[in-house]
Amino acid sequence: MPGQSIPDHLKISPFLVLYMVMSMQIGIGVLGYQRLIVLTAGNDAWISVLITGGCIHIIIWMIYKIAETVNGDLVSAHVYIAGNFVGKLLSSFFIIYYFIYSLTVQRSYLEVIQVWMFPTMNIFWFTLAYMLLCIYIIYGGVRTVIGIAFFGIVLPAYLFPVFGFSLQLAEFNHLLPIWNNSLKDILIGSYKMSLTFIGFEVVLFFYPFIKEPQKSKKWAHLAILLTTFLYTSIMIITITYFSRDLLSRSVWATLTMWKIVNFPFVERFEYIGIATWSLVILPNVCMSIWISSRLLKRIFNLQQKKGVIIMAAATLIAINFLPTRAEVSLLNDITGQIGFVFNFIYIPLLLVVVMIVKKVKKR
């Protein structure tokens, strides 16, 4: 298949999958996922997080199963089950998905900036600068994109210990009694949590670029484990730090927690946090634009250099049509739902179909 044989020196080491998956998962959601979950699952919200994390291990296993069977990315899988034309038609849907995904991330981050730092921030100019940076990154190839993913995890890691400040004021009684909420509520919480967790499906697109993909499996699972740990711990800190009432009014609970951070030379730590967060969401935007441009290349044989510019320009234009908070949250909901359907319904289905086709082809 054209465009599938990637020379070895352009591939990435298996363990970099850890950073790839983690940085795609951790994005804008972390800044304020707690409220929604706690609203349904109450003080058992952290159990919801754990359940979702567990489910994702199964999905990741499925993703690897699909990729191994067809020995390629999602487009290969679609072509494998439905032939060239239908397969590519199916795949072209994901161009739109990743376009909306990058748009959502970018716009939501701008929303945070507008609310917390610069109320009059010009959306167009900031997006233009951000898109130019993305083009520069993607032009460096997969190695550079994953490099940004790596730094998007390693450099902002200093933010994690900062949650210790909130721990000083933690009221662990809030966690009790455990299993206070019905299983149904907890599961609904898990469903809502899945929106923050999505992103791990990038493996399905980057698979041909991984050196010795067999070895990368454990790293992908480790990534899920670490993200689950991170989300669970932040959730527990949030539940113990906030009163239920206050939390239901905190849209960005993580940012609110940073307010308590106090150094002799820094007072409002959330400014630093938000600024650093642009390094966290950069890989999100880059990888989704990379994927959509890669899909353009795989499906329509469009040069990826052109594809990147088209996707970046489309984001730049589209972002102007989302001026207010209402549109941003609508967009977030849509992306979350598509993401849920894709990850938790479509991928299992795809695996089943791939397995059936494999059996049929063997005969």
Added chain:
Amino acid sequence: MKRWLNKKQNDSKQSKENWEKALEKSNDFTQSTYINQKSNVPFCLTFMSTLVDEQIIQQGVLPYLLEGELNKLEDIKKIVPSADVEISTDHTVIDKKILNGYILLTIDTEPEHFAFIATQKEIVRSLSPPEIEFSVIGPKEAFVESLGQNLNLIRKRLPVKELIIEEYTLGSLSQTKVAVLYMHGITNEENVNTVKQRINEVHFDAITDSSYIVQLICDNSNSPFPQLLDTERPDRVSGILAEGKIAIVVDGSPHVLITPTTLIEFFSSFEDYFLNWILSSFFRLIRVGAVLFSLLITPIYVAVLSYHYELIPRDLLGTLVASRRQIPLPPILEALFLELTIELLREAGARLPTKVGQTIGIVGGIVIGTASVEAGLTSNVLLIIVALAALASFTTPVYKMGNTIRLLRFPFLLAAELWGLLGIVFAFCIMLTHLIRLTSMGRPFLEPIYPPRVTDLKDSFIRLPFRFQSKRPMLLRTEKRERFSKKKAKIKKDIDEE
């Protein structure tokens, strides 16, 4: 057949006249005829008087030619006590040889043969201590401008047959000799081939220093970062050769190039290897910290005072506001004013003779600084910050990297003015992307940070003791990973045992 022969003879005559005609125009062209005292054979010496050593001719060549048994050209090999005597029939090399300081010797009876005797005058500056990469401990020799001398300094430190020296001549006008050094059986062949290929592809007329080579063979010439390390320390060169890197020595340049390099290497001084590993690791960390400080502190000042007053605790804010109360300028202009002043001082100091430079430093640093604070143009907090940042940028052991750091401060400043802290992070992302994309001879420049290689971290931000350095860096993909056998070096000893 005969016609062809005639023509060939004509040709040779033509070319002979050509080189002679061309060289005759210069006043230092010398041609004189002598007669051998024993055989009465007349012979002619042609040379450029500015290139040859008169003393060698007068004492080491001419007496033997006059008094020895000279019948035919072959005889000089016996009578002239010089190792570099060559007999040739090739006309085309004559001008090249003469211009390289050889004497051309011809005998009328043998018009088709020429002898060349090496009599080059070599003006060598005596060895001096390194000035840019000075170290308190360790060898005090630095490279000089002569290729031969420099190669001697390196070979002396690595007297093994594995050290290979390959010479090239570059530059259509300057004819600069360039030597590529590597260790056979250790250095990765692919790296050596890349370097050789790049050097062969150099097309430039006059190469006067190794810095030319750096710019001509580096991976990305549009990058502000130096991608080849240059050093004036022979000990450093021999050290990195043993590690499996490649050195490029250029005639006429006291700086030897080292490749492939990584970003971190630019922050390591060779003195780090002379000190205890705890001390040197500490110093390295300080240097890396200094670079980040120098790069970010003024932009942070501008960002905070322009946009994020809230970031500063009340007590500290009081100090800041008090120092800025009288200042009419916005923080960005204030910062640019001071940064440019420091740059002016540095530039003036670098161009002026040492003694005048010191005076300028005192005048600039103390007088201008104090006066501008007193006049209410800048705040004294910023003055401290800028001075510290300048100081920090000078801790970088490699001069070229220090320049890069100082240059990069300005885009950061502008970004900070534009979008505050967000702008700083944004500028940082651009720099980061650039560094990730950058390669040095095809090897990743940011290694071992990205691609992350834990084993190579042993000699990066920190320097672990030598017993942990049993393996060569993964970056270089050396043919022989092991530097020494760790098992042999291991000493098993229990308490109170010998």
